[in-house]
Every structure is written in structure tokens, then in C-alpha cells.
Amino acid sequence: MRVHYVEVGDLTVDATPNFYVNENGERCLEWAANGTTIHDMVLLFDAEGRPINAANEYLIYCKTVDKLQDIRSIAKGLMHFFDILDTEKLSWDKMPRPRNQRPLYRFRAYLQALHDEIDPETGKRRLASTTAKSYRGAAIGLYVYWQGYGKFERDPCHIFEANISDSRMLGHINRNIKVQMTDLKIVARDKTKNTALPNHLSPLLMETRPELQALKSIIKNGYGYVQVNGKYIKKSISSETKLAVLLALYTGMRRLEILSFSSSLIYMPRPDENAISITIGPAIRCHTKGGESGEIKIPSWLMRLLFQYIHSRSYKNRLAKFIEKTRDPLALKYPPLLLSSQGKPYSGNSLNARWSEIRNAIIIDNNLPKFAHKFHNLRSTYATYLTFSLLNLKFPENHPSHPNEPVLTRSQVEAEVQARMRHSSPQTTTLYVKFWDEHHLEREADRIYQEELDNIYGDDEAIGMWNETVFMKVGLKGEAWPK
Template sequence: MSLNRKKTLRQVTMTRVTHVNDPEGELVELDSKNSYSKKAVPPIKVNRKIIKSYNYNYFPIILNKDGSPWREGVLYIISKANSDFNYKISTYHSIMSDLTHFKNYIDDNNIDMFSFPKMKLLRPTYRYRNYLLLLVQNDELSSHTAKRRVSSMIKFYRYLTEENHFKPSYPLWNESDLYIKAHDSKGSVFHLKKISTDLKIKNIPNDDPFSNEIIDEGRLRPLPKQEQLALIDTINNTGNTEMLLIHLIALLTGARIQTVLTLRKSHFSKSIDINDSSFTLATGHGTNIDTKKDKNLILIFPKLLYNKIRIYILSERYLNRVNKIKNDVFNDYLFLSNRGAPYYISKESLKSSNTQSNERTMHNGEAVRQFISKRVIPTMKVKLSNDRYIFRFHDLRATFGMNLSESQMRLVEEGKLSLHKAREYVKARMGHATTEMTDRYLNYRSNFDTLIAHQENYEDYINTLLGHVNQECL
């Protein structure tokens, strides 16, 4: 398949041409040679106030094979951005990554994306869907990713037809109404109507009863205690202070990667009272710390970890990174690269019109993932004598949840805490919307240990049974 042709524009400004004498216009020189100029103003104003910013930083586009912008893809993503008042740039990068995969597929196979013949299986939508299904069946792609890519393609084609960019000769797909039973906050039952298509790819469940994973926003693997120690020891031995602190914060607070990497230096400016054993920090909406869906969540930092962070922000290593900052918007970030750029740019920073001229990357934690891939996993494979060893940063959240749940259940078993209070505490610390998800953590260790014990008992029985077989009969 072709190389990824998704590119990032440092800044895109949406404007419209207006009259040269428009007092609200801004003079823009289009052709200095012929002294030809026009004026442009933001497209939407209410009571002389701009109600939406039309400056987009780190804006994603897709290129054709010849290097020109893919017209339909650019029009689609601009249309979505201009109609979205909750614009989140990372969402648009995800959409364009999916469409890049689709674009590469149709280009590599010389498929006309606007040709919809009578034979259904020759239409671009069905061909791409079947290609994704083949990747899933060959274990080259997860069913979750395949479903998302099909959904991105469907939304893209809906836009093209609704905006009259083309009219297909035959249907893009077949649709049917689907009604889903749901409950409101008071427990009343209602039905949600959704439109289903015959392009749908079903999730492939993991039926392995001995799986050591937890289903929580994907398949996460809680790390056993010895592996946790081996992991931290491995990272510590690299001498990378930032990565060590980043992993420790995730492991000991349960914070997601975007939360850890958008922490600010100012959050750790005060010393902890001598009588306190921990420090609480509010994250989410209104805090400048990113969380999933801007949900407000309280993180609890152990005192020792908090003090290690305070020592770090006073270190020469950190100050050297601060001195390389070229954008004032990044001044207060706790975690910076050796070039003075954040490992993850927060939503608020992305809204700033003051971007670095030499920055083309949005920075969404890719440096952490590369560190894990290149520095951590190879060493852990050797340390654990496991050539198939895999570790993902998000596994630390599951590990925190498991550690927290085990400590709470121990208090329940000792009669020091009720099961209800233990469940509510884990639910609050993890930020779960329902207790169903929390119970997966509370029951994880006991269920897994029970399955293993039963398997060992069964294997003992098999060995005893086979031990009675006369070897001469075989």
C-alpha cells in the first residue's frame, strides 16, 4: 500500500473575499507582481463579535499521488470543522488517518471512488469494506479499527452526496432502521433509533476464558506486581527522568496519557503539609489539564511522588528544556522534550494563534509511545525471557485500577470496609460512569485466579489418569 499521505498544516485560516473598502476587512496581498489584492474577513459575526474562531492549528489534509491536496478530503474536513463548535483537532486527525487508509486503497487498486456500478461488490464502498474484513480475518487489523474506518468512509460519502458533489448511479449501501433499548437517569426505558448499513463489520469477541485482559475502552492488560517492578527498573536504567516520572504518574494515579502530559509546573508549586500523605489535583474542564471528554476527575498523588516532581522542576535538566521554549504558550508545561516542545499539546494550547513556525507536529504523546517501542519493550523481552512481550502505556491505567481494587477488597475481607464503599471509591478514582466497569476490576484477580486453579486441578487429574495407562499399550 502507498505511503501515508496525510500531512499537517501548521495553521489554516478560513476567510472569504470581501470588498476592498470593507472597514472590517484585512488587506491581503495575493499577487505582489501585479499589485493585485483583496480583503478578507471571518465568515460569521454576531453583533460585531466573532462567535467562532476560524484559525486552525496543526490542520490535517490528504495529498494525491502527485502531491496536490485531495480536493474531496479537504472540502470534507473543512466543512466538519466549520460546523463544529466543539472542535477537537485530535478527532480530525483520527478521521483523516482513516480516510488516508481509504484513499491509499482506492489509489493502489485504481478504483474510481465515484463509480457505483450495478454489481454491488464492485462498488468502492463494498470493496473497501471487504478489504478491511480480510485484514481482520488475517489478524492484521482489529475489528474495532475496521468498524471505525468503515464509519469514517460512510460519513465521508454522506457528505459528498448531501452536498451534491456527485450523484451515484446505484446506492452507496443498503440501509435499515435499528432501535436500541436504553435507560435514562431515572431508570425509564426508551428506544434510540439508529441507521444501520450492510457495510457493518461486527466486533470479534475474545472468547479466551484465560485472557489476562480487562475490557475498558479497549483491551487493557493489568501488569502483575513483579512486571510492574521490572518495568519501572527498566525505565529508570535508561536515565530518562521525564519518561520515568510520566510512567510513575500513570501507574500511581491512573491518569491517561493526555492528562499526564498536560500537567503544568504551577500545579506543583506548593509544598505538601507535613501531616498530609498525598496531594489532590483537579483535572478536566476548566483546569487546563486534558481528560477524556473533558470529564472532571480528581487525581491523588502520593506524597513521595509529588515531592519527586517538585525536585525535578528545580533541576538543571528541566530548566535547560524550559530555556529552549520558543512559544510562550508552552511555558508552564511540566513535561517538555529536549527541544522545548510539549510531549502533548493541550486543547487550550491548540486554540492559540501563536504557533511555532518550525513545528509541523501536533504532539499527542507519540514520543512516549516511541520510547516504549524502542527502549522499553526490547529490554523487557530479554528481562522476562518473552520474545512476544507487549506493553502499551494505557495498560498502566488498568494496572492502577487492579492495584487499587486489590487494596480495597483486602479491606473488605478484613471487615474494615463495606463492599459498597469499596466499589464507590474505585469508581470515583477511575472516573467510571457505571459500576459495571468498576466491578470488572474488583472481580478481575479473583476470577482469573479461580480459572487458573481450576485448570491446574484439571491438568493434575489428567496426569493422574494417564499415569495409570500401561506404557506397553501405547
């Protein structure tokens, strides 16, 4: 067994030990109930099954001090780092005088070599530059943490500050921000042009590549394919997996947000509601990116489907098991929508495995051998078609000043999509608009999917852009036009 990480669930730390001798004269140890419980904890173990304390203390710090909701990506990066150290017989805290012999530099060289190598079968790089940089960042974070304790004789790497332009939403206030950088540069050889959409942001398309249509068909038919001994065997798709796919496709939520989305937020919508606005964030135990709260919109038909599910016998049984095992009062108040049959919250690994089975069905039964989308691409699909829907919003023909003219400018569309997707940087949002322009995707739009989004964003209350600024821009503040 190599270096590996284990999802241990809830972990209690900093409890007071109580030593005593029992009636048989045996020494015993009990722990007081004054510890801190860390939820969804991940720990690292070496090839012998022993805990790697240096890594685990840092992972606990990430959870308790940095308040990171999901540390799996950090754990995975550290797993690769300590695995390389184990292979090359290196100590993580020993810093030789030659810089290129220190652990971080050796790890950087390993990641660069892996990124440079191309798989002859797939024609793709063994390791994407984004993944390589993520692994590197995890290892650097470990050393920054321990350097605060004066752990090393020499610097693990050269860390310096640099000024970069701030392209985030409020970047115009402070033009530049200071960031920490290192000399552990990884040369990315898989960069795309600025106007191209990266693979992890690519949407599912229609017509020329009927990917979205194929996905809907597989979800409707309710089966995927699992590979057993080299053979593909049909396997039914669970209700929980279907709901996860629908939530990603029609709300744009991230994977971790879907996995922690609470059933307590679900209710039967009114007949006149096209969509329901819901605020998600740490306050309701929803693990949003960066721990920031934000608003999502759920179509009324999907909300009704969720309402039916949480009142099903299956969910009630799962919820009862979850309540029996859970002591966290916030988790009891906001239980997850997606639970396993054992009453445990759905894990990211389980969802990835189920998505792989769906992807197999799309490839096999729909003649799409190049379908390689990940679950995250469902969020990108939502963003792309939302962009298209907003760009095509027009005033009615009988509008007094702007008949059949676009309601929103491109910049307003980008601002709305950025708000709905909760992007920290407008650059990501801009890619979606450019993507439509450059690929002429209007001809490939899934009309049914687009109409469903139009139902959410097609009225002035739902769009969220009908404020004083917009009305003043079109010269219609407070004015209505004939029906």
C-alpha cells in the same frame, strides 16, 4: 510515497485574504489576522504530496465543530481508506449502482479480509476487530459529513436507527437510546468472553509474570533499547518519559491526558498530604476523553518529584522556548508538563517510540519474550490494583459493629473505580473485579505498588466513598470507633 497524514501543528482557517500590488508591480497576497486557529491539526496528503481536500475539510470539522481534541485515529482511518481507493483506482464520491462496488463496501471488505488473516509468525490477526471498526467509523463519518451537502447521487451505504439498552452510569433513567447503524458489518473473530479482560485492558502482573517489577527496574536503571540496522543498542530514558510512565501507573490518566497535563497544576504538597486531588479537563487545556472534566489523585511523593522537575534547569529552558513560540493565552496559562528540547509539546508518536524502547529492555534484560503491553496498559494496571486495594479495605479489629469486615461492598468498589477511571460505562469497571476473582491475582499482587495505592485510598478522606450512604449502610452515621 503512499497516502499519508502529517501533524501540522497550529493551523489558521477562515482568515480574510487581502490582495494588493507592491511597488514592483507584483501581485501579492496577505491574510488578515481574523482567522480561527486550530491547535494540533492533522492533514491528509495523497501519494503525490497533494492535500486530500475532502478528508481535510472533514478533519477541520471534527476539530472545530465536534470539538475533538485528538483526531489522529480518524486521520489514520481515512489514510487507509484513501490509500485503498488509490490502489484500486476508485473515486471517493462516485457511487456505482451495485452496492458492493461503492467505496465504503470495498473498504469494509478490505478490513474484513485483513482481520481474517493471521500472521504466521506471531499467530495474531493482521488487524484487530476494534481497529478495523475504528477505521470503518472514520470513513463513515466522512460520508455522513459530506452527505449533509447533498454530495452523492446514491447513498454511500445504508444508515438506519436502532434502539439499544443504555448501560452507562445513568442508564436507568432512559433504558434505551437511539443510535445510528449501518449495513457495513465487520465480523469480529477475536472476541473474548464477557468475563475476560481484553488485551488493551490487561494489567502488568507480578511473580508468575514479573512484568510490573521489570518495568520498575527499567525505569529505575534509566535505559531502553533502540533497534538500529537489526541490532539493539542501549539508550537512556529521558526524565520526561519516566514521568509519563509514573503518571500513567500511579494516576490512571490516559495517554493524551498525560501529554496535555499542565505544569501549572503542580505544587509542593504538605507533609500531612498522602495524595493530591486535581480536576482535569478542557478548562485547563487537558485533553480528556470526550472533553469531560474529572478528578485524579496524585501521590504526594510523585507530586514532589514533579515539583522538583518543573524547577529544574532543563524544564525551565524548554518552557521558555514553548512560551516564545506560543500565542494561545490558555496554553500560556496552562503549559504542558512534557515538552521536547525544542519547546514543543510531547507527541503521542514520540511517547509510543519511547515506550517501545522500554518494552525492548523488558523483553531483552528480564527474559519476558511475550511482554507486549502498550502504554495504555499502565492505566489498566492502575485500575486493577486500585480495585484490589479497595476490595481489601477493612474496618479495624476494635470496630464496635464490623471488626475486620470489608468497608465497601463490591458494587461500591465498582462505583468508586468507575469514578476514578472516569469510565462512561460500568461494564468496563466490572471486568476488573471479575478479573481478580477469576485469576486469583491476590497472590500475584505487587505489594509495594499496592501499598502506595493504599496510602492514597487508605484514609476516609481520600477514598471518596465515606459519605452518608456508606455510613447509613453500616449503621455508623457520624459515629467514630476507638483507635
